Amino acid sequence: MCNSFKQELMRGQHLFGTTSPTLVSRTSLTAPTPDVFRIALYLASATVNASTTTYSATGEVPNSGTYTAGGSIITIQDPGLTGTTAFAGPTSASTVSWTTFTGTAFDCALIYNSTQGNRAVSVHTFASQTITAGTFTITFPTNAAGTAILNLA
């Protein structure tokens, strides 16, 4: 498989099939507006995994402080390609945080495309966390092949 194809997939430059998918307009075909992505938090009791297809409020942490249903917007940088690995993610060491927040036993973050029908992108689990009237901050990993949020190897 061509390595450039992996990067181009992330840029939406290929459209397979004989039927047209339903897409929310990106305004221009020659200079399309990138989609908006969000990150939402889920309880340890929720079922969120590779079979998840869209964002759902079921199992999401309750609204608290600056956390509201649907989570927060994150900016995904232009996909890169190093060797045989295409990758995409937020800027290295960038953060997303929620303040005056109380949440109990949550262990999962869903990244989804809020422009294109809340379609699920990826699920990221971590050790179960409890926040008490405090701040929950996620610092994203280095945005490079092998460490980025999303890798196509």
Place this chain on the structure above:
Amino acid sequence: MDESELVKKEYVEEHPEHDGHITEYWLKDELVHRSVHLFMKKGLDVFGQSAVLA
């Protein structure tokens, strides 16, 4: 609340894929504040795999 009675605790929970920096404030035996800063070391999914195209 007498803030002079608050006890601050800070510690790190290490994990192969992320570290959690924890800050807690205790008033006697009651936890009144807990913040977590999660440092992700690499992208992962629930099955611990990167997407792979055959």
